[in-house]
Amino acid sequence: MKRKRTSKRKTTVTIHDVARAAGTSPSTVSRVLTGSANVSAAKREAVLEAIQAVGYAPNLLARGLKTQLTYSLGLILNDIQSPFFSAAAKGAQDCAMQRGYAILLCDTGEEPAAQKRCLEMLRAKQVDGVIFAPTTGAAMILDSFLQAGTHFVQIDRQVEGLPISSVVVNDDQASYEAVHHLIANGYRRIAILTSELSVTTHDRRLGGFKRALSEAGLALPDSFVLRGRTSSSDGYRLAHKALSYSRRPDALFVTSSRLGVGALRAIRDARLRVRDDIGIVIFDDIPAFALMHPSITAVRQPAYEIGWKAAEIIIESLESEEPPPPQQVVLPAELVIRESSVPRR
Amino acid sequence: MKRKRTSKRKTTVTIHDVARAAGTSPSTVSRVLTGSANVSAAKREAVLEAIQAVGYAPNLLARGLKTQLTYSLGLILNDIQSPFFSAAAKGAQDCAMQRGYAILLCDTGEEPAAQKRCLEMLRAKQVDGVIFAPTTGAAMILDSFLQAGTHFVQIDRQVEGLPISSVVVNDDQASYEAVHHLIANGYRRIAILTSELSVTTHDRRLGGFKRALSEAGLALPDSFVLRGRTSSSDGYRLAHKALSYSRRPDALFVTSSRLGVGALRAIRDARLRVRDDIGIVIFDDIPAFALMHPSITAVRQPAYEIGWKAAEIIIESLESEEPPPPQQVVLPAELVIRESSVPRR
DNA sequence: ATACGTTCTGAAATCGTTTTCAAAAGCCGG
DNA sequence: CCGGCTTTTGAAAACGATTTCAGAACGTAT
Incomplete structure (x- = not known):
C-alpha cells in the first residue's frame, strides 16, 4: 500500500509565493533569507512582511540539496536506555540544538549489523557528521565512510588507529x-x-x-x-x-x-x-x-559533558575552513x- | 566563519554516474532503484552492477524533495534521561528502524519555548510525522501544524479536544x-x-x-x-x-x-x-x-510499547491511502x- | 512487408532552494 | 546630460533525484 501524494494535503508555501506576495523575485527572497548579499531596505521589509503573511517556512530538504549542508548530525548509541548514554544523548542534543543542528538518533543494541545499517542510513540522509559509540566491527565499516568525507567523533570507546576525534574518560x-x-x-x-x-x-x-x-x-x-x-x-x-x-x-x-x-x-x-x-x-x-x-x-x-563536547567538536570541525586535525579529549571521571x-x- | 564547500571533499556519486557506467540513462537507473516500472533484465543487471562498481548510495534529500516523503519522524520528549521516556524512545526507534524510518530526537526539558522551536525545526525538515509528549501550551502551537497536514501522535499525556491520535496508559x-x-x-x-x-x-x-x-x-x-x-x-x-x-x-x-x-x-x-x-x-x-x-x-x-505503538500508528497512517481517523490507544499499566x-x- | 500493440527507453520537466551572471538602477563628478 | 562606479535586481542554471511523455524497439497478426 503506497502513500498517495494527494491524501497528504500539504499546503506547501514556497519561496515563490513569498516573492509574489512581496512583489519581487525568488532570488531576492532567498537573499534576505540567507542574509548573504545586499538588498534594499524597502524590499527586505516587504519580503519579511510577506513571509509572515503567507506563513512561509523554508524547506530544509531543498536547501540542503543545494548547499550540501543539512545541519543534522547522526548519533549512534548502543543503548539509549542506559543512563550513561541517555545523558550523553541529552548533552549532544542540547549542544546541537543551540547551534541549530538536529540529531538523528540510532540505537544499535550493540549489534554490528544494526550499526552498519545505521551508518548507511545516516549517509543516505546526508548528515553533516556522526557522533558514535563504536561496537565491535566498527573499524572496517567506518573506513569507507571516512573516504566519503563524513565527519566523525567517537564517544565512550575508541577504535584505535583511525584518524578520528574521540571523547572519552580517563x-x-x-x-x-x-x-x-x-x-x-x-x-x-x-x-x-x-x-x-x-x-x-x-x-x-x-x-x-x-x-x-x-x-x-x-x-x-x-x-x-x-x-x-x-x-x-x-x-x-x-x-x-x-x-x-x-x-x-x-x-x-x-x-x-x-x-x-x-x-x-x-x-x-x-x-x-x-x-x-x-x-x-x-x-x-x-x-x-x-x-x-x-x-x-x-x-x-561526565556523560552529559561527553555528549556535549562531542557535538561541539564535530560542529567546530564542520564550520571551520580547514578541518582541524582529530583531537582526543579525555574528561575526568570522578x-x-x-x-x-x-x-x- | 562559514563552511567552505571545497573543504568537505564529498565524493558525491550520483545517479548520472551510475547511468554512465551502465551505459544507460538516469531515468532507467531510477526505475530499477524504485522498482516501479518495467525494465529489461539486461539493463537491470547492468545497472545493479554499476551501482556496486561506483559505490552509489541514493541521496535521500533529493528523493525526498521530489517525492515529498522523507521517511523520518520527529520525536519530542520532555526528558530523554527519564527511564520512561528513554524506553519510549527506544520503542519508537526500533519500530521506525524496522520500517525504514529515521528518528529525529528533540528534548524540550518541559519548556514550552523549546517545544515550539522543536516543532518548527521538524516542520522545516519536512518530517513525515511527529510523536510527541505535549508540554503546557502545546495546543495553540499544534493547531497551525495540523493545518499543514503533518501527522501527529501524542504519548504519555493528552491535549484534549484535538483530532490527534494518542497512546497513553490507564x-x-x-x-x-x-x-x-x-x-x-x-x-x-x-x-x-x-x-x-x-x-x-x-x-x-x-x-x-x-x-x-x-x-x-x-x-x-x-x-x-x-x-x-x-x-x-x-x-x-x-x-x-x-x-x-x-x-x-x-x-x-x-x-x-x-x-x-x-x-x-x-x-x-x-x-x-x-x-x-x-x-x-x-x-x-x-x-x-x-x-x-x-x-x-x-x-x-509499558513505556517501550508506548513508543513502539506510537511509531506504528503514525507509520500506518502515513502509508494508508485514506488517513484513518485518530485513535486513542490505552495500554495497561501494571x-x-x-x-x-x-x-x- | 505493413500495421499494430506491447514493452523499454531517454529527454525533459519538476521538486524548492541557492547562486551565478548579466542587465538595470542609482549615484557621482564633470 | 553623460560616462563610470557601485548597489540592486531578476532570469536561469544548478543540486540529485523521480516521473511524464513521447519515441524506439520488438513481437505478432495480417
Whole structure:
C-alpha cells in the first residue's frame, strides 16, 4: 500500500509565493533569507512582511540539496536506555540544538549489523557528521565512510588507529583511584568483574585495577578476574561465582553499572551484606546507587559533558575552513565515595 | 566563519554516474532503484552492477524533495534521561528502524519555548510525522501544524479536544488499583503527592486515588493532597511536610517517579522507615525501586510499547491511502507489588 | 512487408532552494 | 546630460533525484 501524494494535503508555501506576495523575485527572497548579499531596505521589509503573511517556512530538504549542508548530525548509541548514554544523548542534543543542528538518533543494541545499517542510513540522509559509540566491527565499516568525507567523533570507546576525534574518560586513572581507595580502606582481596570483549573502556579499567594492586604489592589470582557479557544477568553469575570461592574476595571492583546491578543482587541472594561482609565499587554511576541502602560507591562519568563536547567538536570541525586535525579529549571521571566502601572492620 | 564547500571533499556519486557506467540513462537507473516500472533484465543487471562498481548510495534529500516523503519522524520528549521516556524512545526507534524510518530526537526539558522551536525545526525538515509528549501550551502551537497536514501522535499525556491520535496508559484505573491495594493491606490515612500542573496524567491519577478512597469510605483531608513541581526536590519538600503533620499519613501515593525519589529521601531523613513506619506506592517504576531495601511497590508503565505503538500508528497512517481517523490507544499499566506496601502491622 | 500493440527507453520537466551572471538602477563628478 | 562606479535586481542554471511523455524497439497478426 503506497502513500498517495494527494491524501497528504500539504499546503506547501514556497519561496515563490513569498516573492509574489512581496512583489519581487525568488532570488531576492532567498537573499534576505540567507542574509548573504545586499538588498534594499524597502524590499527586505516587504519580503519579511510577506513571509509572515503567507506563513512561509523554508524547506530544509531543498536547501540542503543545494548547499550540501543539512545541519543534522547522526548519533549512534548502543543503548539509549542506559543512563550513561541517555545523558550523553541529552548533552549532544542540547549542544546541537543551540547551534541549530538536529540529531538523528540510532540505537544499535550493540549489534554490528544494526550499526552498519545505521551508518548507511545516516549517509543516505546526508548528515553533516556522526557522533558514535563504536561496537565491535566498527573499524572496517567506518573506513569507507571516512573516504566519503563524513565527519566523525567517537564517544565512550575508541577504535584505535583511525584518524578520528574521540571523547572519552580517563578509564585507567579513575579505575586506579577507585581501587586505590579500596586498598586504602583496608580491603586486600579484591576481585574484578569486567567484560569479556576487548573494548578500550574495559581494557583500560582492568589496566588501572592491576596497576593499583601491583603498586600495593597485592596478589591477583587468575580466578579474581571474572569476565562475561555486560548484562546484569552475567553480573549476577560472575559475582555468584566469586562469592563461592573458599577464600572469597573481600571487595569487588565492577567495570560497568549493568554488571554491578547483577552483582548486587547476587550479594543479597548469598545473604551477604554490602559494607559489612563485602566492599564494592562500580564504574559508572547510576541514580539507583545513591538511593540504595547502603549506598554504593561508584565512578561517575561526565556523560552529559561527553555528549556535549562531542557535538561541539564535530560542529567546530564542520564550520571551520580547514578541518582541524582529530583531537582526543579525555574528561575526568570522578570517584563518588558512598557507603559500600567504608573502611574495613 | 562559514563552511567552505571545497573543504568537505564529498565524493558525491550520483545517479548520472551510475547511468554512465551502465551505459544507460538516469531515468532507467531510477526505475530499477524504485522498482516501479518495467525494465529489461539486461539493463537491470547492468545497472545493479554499476551501482556496486561506483559505490552509489541514493541521496535521500533529493528523493525526498521530489517525492515529498522523507521517511523520518520527529520525536519530542520532555526528558530523554527519564527511564520512561528513554524506553519510549527506544520503542519508537526500533519500530521506525524496522520500517525504514529515521528518528529525529528533540528534548524540550518541559519548556514550552523549546517545544515550539522543536516543532518548527521538524516542520522545516519536512518530517513525515511527529510523536510527541505535549508540554503546557502545546495546543495553540499544534493547531497551525495540523493545518499543514503533518501527522501527529501524542504519548504519555493528552491535549484534549484535538483530532490527534494518542497512546497513553490507564492512569485512572491503575491508580485506583494501586490505592486499593494499599487499603486492602490495612493502610487508612493515605496522602497523595502529585503535580501542581493540570496535565491529564496527573489529573487522572488523582482521580483514581480519590475513587479508591471514597469507595472504601475513607476520608481525604485537604492537607493530604500535596502538589508541587515534578522534581525530586519538590518530592522531598512535599513529603517532609506530610510527615510533619501531628496525625501523619500511614501511606503515600506518589504520582511520578521523580517526586517519589525525593519522597524516599525525605522519609529516610525523618528517621522513618519505609514499610515499618509508612507505606508507599509510586506511579512509574524505575530500576532503582527494585534494588532498594526495602524494595518499592510501583506502577509499571509499558513505556517501550508506548513508543513502539506510537511509531506504528503514525507509520500506518502515513502509508494508508485514506488517513484513518485518530485513535486513542490505552495500554495497561501494571502494579508491581514489592516490599514498601506490605500489610500493615 | 505493413500495421499494430506491447514493452523499454531517454529527454525533459519538476521538486524548492541557492547562486551565478548579466542587465538595470542609482549615484557621482564633470 | 553623460560616462563610470557601485548597489540592486531578476532570469536561469544548478543540486540529485523521480516521473511524464513521447519515441524506439520488438513481437505478432495480417
